[in-house]
Amino acid sequence: EDGEGREIDFKNTIIILTTNAGTDTLMKLTADPETMPSWDALAKALKPELNKIFKPAFLGRMVLVPYYPVRDEALKQIVRLKLGKICRRIEENHKIQLLYEDVLVDEVAKRCTEVESGARNVDNILGNSVLPEISRRLLAGMAEGQKPAGFRIGAAENGEFVYSTV
Template structure:
């Protein structure tokens, strides 16, 4: 039994606590190929990172922990995450504007490639979508609204400079 900050007793019987850390993330990154094709054996990876963990955690605590290294997200998984998030935007476009949104594969590839840094990873997808893509889509839709009824379809592409392009048309 433990007590929380207000003196209430907390029972941790039959409880698993997950703790995450970025300790040794650079070592894990080096051990795994960029394409994620060949992951090293788990026991070898744990043996590689254990000295870093031992410098940070007390031996008694580390002995009670099960070490589960998290592998970096490979490019294909990152693309799947981008597609899931873009599908939510497509759904909103259909519901709010009755507009079909088509996204070119280059857009998915570009966003996924920009999210491979360990520090930001998949969180950067939201930043790109909310900070770049959605404001530009909003601006384009507002521009279209001034010209008359909204088109039925929006195609999002990518130019040679890595900038988003937008083309409106019929389904």
């Protein structure tokens, strides 16, 4: 029953649960693509870690599906897709071209490997760093009556994002 007393039918339902339990073990076992274990071997290696956190009866009702970590090239492709979406949005809404350099893609991907959130951090970096700065520069230009034709974003050697007007 739900909170209002209605009966809920879970027939033909799949519930997906995720956890960071066993992340350290997973990362160690998959660090080298050449020696990466099979899916079954990875699931078996994670089982003791999961047993420390979850009751065996609970785990017995589940199918364990370990996720392999996102590799560098896949992560960079995710960054490119997200940046492409931002570029299109700025072009459509403001008729301004947004260009980015490969070093920006590399830097965003690098920052995503520094934290456990991985590829989920791409949105955070772009939404909290890149977009606010583009907005600030766009609004400043509009306030001065000088709408830029575009922006170019790169990254300095120290990892700082670098913005320039095109």
